[in-house]
Amino acid sequence: MAKKKITEGVTSNDPKSKRWRSLFAAARMAYGVREFRQAESLLARALELASEIPEKTFAINTTEIGTAAVMIVEKRTKEGIGRLEKCISNLSNYGDSLHKELLAVALRFHAQALIDQGKERDAENELKKSLEVLKNLGSEARVQYAYTLCDLGSLYLKQGRHSEAGIHVLKGLQIVCEELGTESAEYTRADMIYQLCLPMSEETRMEIASDSVERMQYAFGYNHPNIERALRRYLQVLEERGDKAKIEETQKRFGVKTAAKH
Numbered sequence: 001m002a003k004k005k006i007t008e009g010v011t012s013n014d015p016k017s018k019r020w021r022s023l024f025a026a027a028r029m030a031y032g033v034r035e036f037r038q039a040e041s042l043l044a045r046a047l048e049l050a051s052e053i054p055e056k057t058f059a060i061n062t063t064e065i066g067t068a069a070v071m072i073v074e075k076r077t078k079e080g081i082g083r084l085e086k087c088i089s090n091l092s093n094y095g096d097s098l099h100k101e102l103l104a105v106a107l108r109f110h111a112q113a114l115i116d117q118g119k120e121r122d123a124e125n126e127l128k129k130s131l132e133v134l135k136n137l138g139s140e141a142r143v144q145y146a147y148t149l150c151d152l153g154s155l156y157l158k159q160g161r162h163s164e165a166g167i168h169v170l171k172g173l174q175i176v177c178e179e180l181g182t183e184s185a186e187y188t189r190a191d192m193i194y195q196l197c198l199p200m201s202e203e204t205r206m207e208i209a210s211d212s213v214e215r216m217q218y219a220f221g222y223n224h225p226n227i228e229r230a231l232r233r234y235l236q237v238l239e240e241r242g243d244k245a246k247i248e249e250t251q252k253r254f255g256v257k258t259a260a261k262h
Contacts, residue, residue: 002142002179005107007062009098010055017053020046020063027066036074043067057100061087065106070115073225084110097205101141104133108148110153120155146175150190157196158233166197188219189226209234210250252256 003009007024011015011223029044043066050059064087071080073098084106091103114123134145149172156165173190180186192212196205213230220226231254238247 002140003101004143004180006102006144009058009062010053012054014048014053017055017059018050020059022052024063025065027070031066031070031073032224032248033223034225036070036120040070043070055098055253057090058102060086061091061099061102061106063200063245065102066110069109072109072116072230076112077116081110081113082109084113085169097137097140101137101144102142104130104137104141104148107133108144108151111151112186115155115158120159124152127155131133142175143179145184145192146179148172149175150193153197153209154193162197166194169194169197185216185219188215194215206237206246209237212251213254 007021010021019125023042025048026116027039029157030042032037038122043063047060047063050056050063051224053059063084067089068080068083073085085194087106088103088110091106094100094103094259107126109127109128111123114120128183130148131152137145146187149168153165153167153169153172156162156168169190173187173194176184176187176190181204192215195208195212197246198209213227213234216227217226231250235250238250
């Protein structure tokens with residue numbers, strides 16, 4: 001059976017392991033409502049415990065990846081990349097499935113940061129590495145495999161490679177449906193990306209993209225960083241097209257004051 005969350009790798013039930021899981025879960029909740037300072041504080045406390053539990057290498061690197069994710073969304077991209085590269089280097093030394101899956105997660109977040117820096121070719125390479133690792137792990141890593149498929153598809157969609165994007169996202173969508181269900185937020189995200197991959201005029205694609213951001217708000221919550229990421233990319237396309245009217249409409253619709261940039 002596939003693991004739903006990467007933190008399921010910490011299975012010990014000693015008090016410190018339970019406390020680590022609790023702190024990490026609280027940090028993830030804080031991240032989801034954009035309480036980034038609180039999330040980073042909780043992760044710092046989790047990191048202190050991580051070295052004292054049986055699965056310490058896994059817990060330390062998981063916490064570091066979570067901290068990097070917070071830094072990246074706060075636009076502290078260089079700091080986040082530094083942490084991720086350290087984790088990737090550390091995790092590459094382990095051959096067991098648990099640490100290999102975590103390595104694939106680190107590669108996926110590293111790719112997100114590289115995309116934010118405009119390094120799309122490097123990001124594509126990281127996502128392909130992540131897929132290769134996860135593919136070799138088999139059924140237990142299916143959920144993370146689906147996430148990486150969707151991220152690579154999203155990158156291809158951004159580049160206008162709609163057919164390639166659709167192939168990857170459809171595979172991810174099917175896995176998410178089987179493992180997490182059609183009511184999950186991740187299914188909503190994957191389905192949104194897939195719909196944008198289908199043949200249509202660019203005007204229709206842009207309209208669907210705008211509506212999809214609203215769907216994501218209901219699925220993830222209005223303040224989730226995934227919403228900001230989707231809006232940022234949507235507004236960037238509008239800016240490239242010089243569509244000032246649509247930019248103003250989007251700012252009003254979603255309460256965005258200015259078009260966010262990389």
